[in-house]
Amino acid sequence: MSSTSSGTASADPSADRSTRPLRLRFAPSPTGFFHVGGARTALYNWAIAQREGGTFVLRIEDTDEARNQPEWTQGIIDALAWIGIDADDPHFEGPYFQSTYADQHIAAANRLYEAGMAYYCDLTGEQIQERAKASGKQGYDNSSRDRGLEPGPGRVLRFRVPEGSTVVHDLVRGEVEFDNANIEDFVLLRGNGSPMFLLANVVDDVTMQISHVVRAEEHLPNTPKQQMLWEALGEVPPVWAHVPVLVNEQRKKLSKRRDKVAVEQYREEGILADAMVNYLMTLGWAPAGDTEIVPWSEIVEHFRLEDVKHSPAFFDLKKLSAFNKEYIKAMPLDDFVAACAPYLTSDDVPWPREQFNPVVFSEMAPLVQERVGTLAEVIGYVDFLFLADAPIDEAAFAKTMAAADAVAVLAETIDAYETAEWDAEALKETCFAIGEAHGVAKGKAQAPIRVAITGRTVGPPLFEPIVRLGREETLRRLRSALDRIGAPTA
RNA sequence: GCCCCCAUCGUCUAGUGGCCUAGGACACCACCCUUUCAAGGUGGCGGCACGGGUUCGAAUCCCGUUGGGGGUGCCA
Numbered sequence: 001m002s003s004t005s006s007g008t009a010s011a012d013p014s015a016d017r018s019t020r021p022l023r024l025r026f027a028p029s030p031t032g033f034f035h036v037g038g039a040r041t042a043l044y045n046w047a048i049a050q051r052e053g054g055t056f057v058l059r060i061e062d063t064d065e066a067r068n069q070p071e072w073t074q075g076i077i078d079a080l081a082w083i084g085i086d087a088d089d090p091h092f093e094g095p096y097f098q099s100t101y102a103d104q105h106i107a108a109a110n111r112l113y114e115a116g117m118a119y120y121c122d123l124t125g126e127q128i129q130e131r132a133k134a135s136g137k138q139g140y141d142n143s144s145r146d147r148g149l150e151p152g153p154g155r156v157l158r159f160r161v162p163e164g165s166t167v168v169h170d171l172v173r174g175e176v177e178f179d180n181a182n183i184e185d186f187v188l189l190r191g192n193g194s195p196m197f198l199l200a201n202v203v204d205d206v207t208m209q210i211s212h213v214v215r216a217e218e219h220l221p222n223t224p225k226q227q228m229l230w231e232a233l234g235e236v237p238p239v240w241a242h243v244p245v246l247v248n249e250q251r252k253k254l255s256k257r258r259d260k261v262a263v264e265q266y267r268e269e270g271i272l273a274d275a276m277v278n279y280l281m282t283l284g285w286a287p288a289g290d291t292e293i294v295p296w297s298e299i300v301e302h303f304r305l306e307d308v309k310h311s312p313a314f315f316d317l318k319k320l321s322a323f324n325k326e327y328i329k330a331m332p333l334d335d336f337v338a339a340c341a342p343y344l345t346s347d348d349v350p351w352p353r354e355q356f357n358p359v360v361f362s363e364m365a366p367l368v369q370e371r372v373g374t375l376a377e378v379i380g381y382v383d384f385l386f387l388a389d390a391p392i393d394e395a396a397f398a399k400t401m402a403a404a405d406a407v408a409v410l411a412e413t414i415d416a417y418e419t420a421e422w423d424a425e426a427l428k429e430t431c432f433a434i435g436e437a438h439g440v441a442k443g444k445a446q447a448p449i450r451v452a453i454t455g456r457t458v459g460p461p462l463f464e465p466i467v468r469l470g471r472e473e474t475l476r477r478l479r480s481a482l483d484r485i486g487a488p489t490a
Numbered sequence: 491g492c493c494c495c496c497a498u499c500g501u502c503u504a505g506u507g508g509c510c511u512a513g514g515a516c517a518c519c520a521c522c523c524u525u526u527c528a529a530g531g532u533g534g535c536g537g538c539a540c541g542g543g544u545u546c547g548a549a550u551c552c553c554g555u556u557g558g559g560g561g562u563g564c565c566a
Contacts, residue, residue, distance in 0.1 A: 029566045061566060125564075138492065139562070156564055173495075182493050182562095190564040197566045221494060221561040244496080244559095251558065279502095282515090286503050290514045309503080311496050312559060319502065319516045329529080371528045381527095428525070435525095446525040458527040 022054030023211045026080075027098075027201065029061040030072035033262040034079035036315060037216060037246040037254055040280040042085055044243060045214050047281075047303040049091045056085065057208055058094035063102070063200055073097075079263045083277050084296060098200055101207065105195035108203045108233060109157055109188045117232045118188055120149040121158050140184045157189035159229065166224035171214075171241035171305040178224040186225055198222060202229040205238060214241040214305065217312075218253065241305045244284050247312045254315060261315075270343060270375025271320065275327040279320045283313040293326050321373040329370050337365050340378050349379060351386035360385055360468055367460040381460055385469065390455040390477050392484070400451045401485050405438040410448040412437075414478045422471055424463040431463075452481030 024045040028038050049056040058080070060073050077087060077095065086092060112118040121144035123131075128140050135141060142161075149155060161183050168176045188199045195203075205213065220242045230237040246254045254261050266276060277296060281287075285308050287294045328336065343349075344356060361382060368381045384390050400406060412434045420430050435445025450462050453474065466474050 027566090031566075063566080136491095154564095176494070178494075184562090187564055192564080194564085196564070201566085216560095217495070218560055219566090222566095224494095242495085247559075249501090253560070282502065284502090286514090288504090290504085292502080292515055309496095313503090314501055316501055316516070322516055325528095432525075442525045444525095450526060454526095456526090460527080462525065 020209065020211050022049070022052050023057060023209055024049050024054055024214055025057040025059055025205065025208065025210050027059045027061050027204075027215075028076055030070070030076060032072060032256050033264050034076055035254070035256065035261045036263055036266070036276075036280065037261065039079065039083055039263050039276070040246065040283060041214065041216055041243060042080060043083060043277060043280055044303070044305070044308075046085050046091075047300050048212070048214070048305070050300045051303070054091065054211075055093050056091050057096070057210065058087075058092070059096045059098060059204060059208070061098045061197070061201070063098050063195065063197065075264065079267075082263070082267060082273050083280075084273065096204070096208070098204060101200070101204055102195060104207060105200045105203045106189065106193065109195065109199060112159065112188065112232055113151075113157060115232075116160070118157050118159050119145060119147075119185075120151055120155040121147075121185075122149060122152070122155045142185045145185065154191040156187045156191050158185040159188050159225070159232070161185050161225075161228065166227055168220075168223045168227055168240055170220075170223075171212075171239060172243060172308045173220075173310065176220065176223075180224070180228075183224060198225055199229065202226050202233070206230065206233060206235050210238050212239045212241065214243065217242045217245050241308075243305075243308050244310060244312045246283060246315045249314065251312065251314070253312075259315075260317075266320075268376070270339075270372075270377065271324050272327045272331075272339075272375075275324040276320070278327075279323040283315065284309045293323065325373045328372060328375070331369070333366060333369065336369050337362050340365070340375055343375050343378055344382075350383050350391070352388075355386045355388075357386065363468060364460060364465060367464065371460065384454040384456075384459075385465060389480070390451075390453055392451075392455040393457075396457045397451050397455070397481075397484070400447045400457060401481075403444060403447065405435075405440050406444070406448040407482070407485060409434050409438055409440060409445055410452065410478065410482060413449055414475060414482065417471065417475060417478070422467060424467050427466055428463045448481070449478070452478050 026038075026042045026045050028034075028042075046056050048054060058077075060076065062073070073095070081087065087095075109118065113120075121140075123140070123144060131141055131143065132138055140158075144158065145160060151157075161180050164180050166178045166180060166183075168178070170176055186198060187196050189195055223240055223242070227237045227240075248254055248259045252258075256262075260266075263276070267273070274296070278293060278299070281299050281303070282292050285303065286292065287298060287302060331339065340361070341358075344358075344361060345353070349356070364382055364385065368378055371381065372378055401410075409431075413431055416430045416434060417427070420426055431445055431449055432442050435442060438445075446462055447457065449466075450459065451457055453462065453466060453469070469477075
């Protein structure tokens with residue numbers, strides 16, 4: 001029962017566990033939106049469950065009543081579904097809610113108390129601090145251990161940490177040894193009788209017959225405590241695997257307050273689920289070969305916890321965007337058009353909703369698809385087609401029109417377009433010919449036209465959209481630009 | 491403070507003692523292509539934290555130093 005390093009129970013847990021069904025779990029607490037770090041942990045669990053024919057158990061750890069918000073639970077389920085962890089998949093089990101198992105947690109705590117492995121303590125936080133200050137040592141000093149306190153209001157139940165040391169066998173980190181002397185007698189039951197995370201988590205894992213606990217590295221210091229609990233409960237501990245945390249540019253753990261960590265937010269911006277999944281999997285692990293962009297099926301086939309890196313990984317928006325761009329370009333055109341639809345018909349689109357023309361967008365889609373990094377960026381590439389006027393970027397406009405011969409090219413193009421054949425190739429050649437007459441290169445020649453029509457200096461190829469806009473509207477915008485040049489800037 | 495983890499280009503990584511004058515990707519720079527922007531092509535910049543060992547041989551093994559991170563709650 002003791003957790004000494006020579007104990008048989010902790011010598012090789014995987015040996016025993018391997019004979020049991022593979023059951024993994026993902027146990028988020030519903031205290032906010034879904035965190036990208038959580039998404040990666042879930043994906044790691046999911047990949048293993050899928051390949052090995054195991055079960056992925058979703059357990060919502062909602063025991064912190066003060067912070068628990070029911071609506072976050074659905075958010076977790078939706079976010080999981082988005083990254084491919086589908087509640088209807090045969091490998092999926094749950095969700096279970098930890099709060100519904102409180103009786104079991106308390107019963108387990110009572111068993112520990114009756115067996116003498118836990119005891120009651122009436123020290124308040126202030127008292128603990130005072131004692132710590134006096135002794136010069138931090139934390140609770142186990143001083144209630146042998147006071148033989150009975151259960152009572154305000155009294156917490158503490159686990160009696162045994163002598164010796166605890167060796168955690170971790171799939172990614174190897175053996176990690178903790179001296180039990182450094183582990184204080186931690187709280188199992190609060191003063192109000194409710195169970196704490198450490199206990200609830202273990203009791204649920206035991207009940208749900210979890211064989212592998214794959215979670216973030218921040219839980220590693222909890223692991224010896226939990227392993228002692230497993231053993232105290234007469235159970236063989238699971239296989240542990242602590243994966244490195246995700247960090248920001250300051251190398252700090254990604255936090256909800258400082259960093260952009262909400263999976264939902266990336267989804268709203270038009271990051272594709274496949275891109276997010278693929279990118280997340282490359283943080284701490286890499287597919288074999290020189291390619292990082294690989295389908296989920298390949299990841300499932302090759303992912304191994306033993307290959308996961310030991311050091312934290314920076315969550316790099318630029319690289320995520322690069323992955324997303326690749327995934328967008330690889331989409332069949334129809335899928336791309338369909339994926340863009342929600343963005344183009346949302347409430348926060350810049351044009352009047354009735355002005356949106358899906359046919360026009362479909363025509364422009366191939367030109368846009370190879371340029372955008374996210375789906376939300378599509379709006380900025382086609383807005384000029386659905387707006388009453390070109391969305392003029394004043395700085396870009398002024399700079400472009402100030403260029404030598406820009407105004408002349410614009411004026412002459414207007415004349416030419418009044419009678420030109422209305423076809424992209426003809427329009428293009430007309431514009432370039434005028435430019436050439438002024439000794440202006442193609443890039444310079446199209447610039448004033450582009451800024452007059454689209455309002456910007458960058459965008460999709462110019463002449464195809466002009467054809468679509470029609471002669472009348474094109475001429476109107478071109479003339480309006482000419483007028484604007486004379487007008488004083490606001 | 492104490493406990494634990496970690497350490498290859500700016501970033502994500504490949505590398506498990508000789509194939510490494512360290513490979514790929516993102517980012518960045520240059521050139522080519524090009525109606526802008528992208529895309530594509532070519533090339534470039536850039537790294538084994540440091541110091542000791544072990545070994546015929548070390549990015550790879552050991553020890554130490556330094557540096558980072560995590561934990562240290564009647565949160566999860």
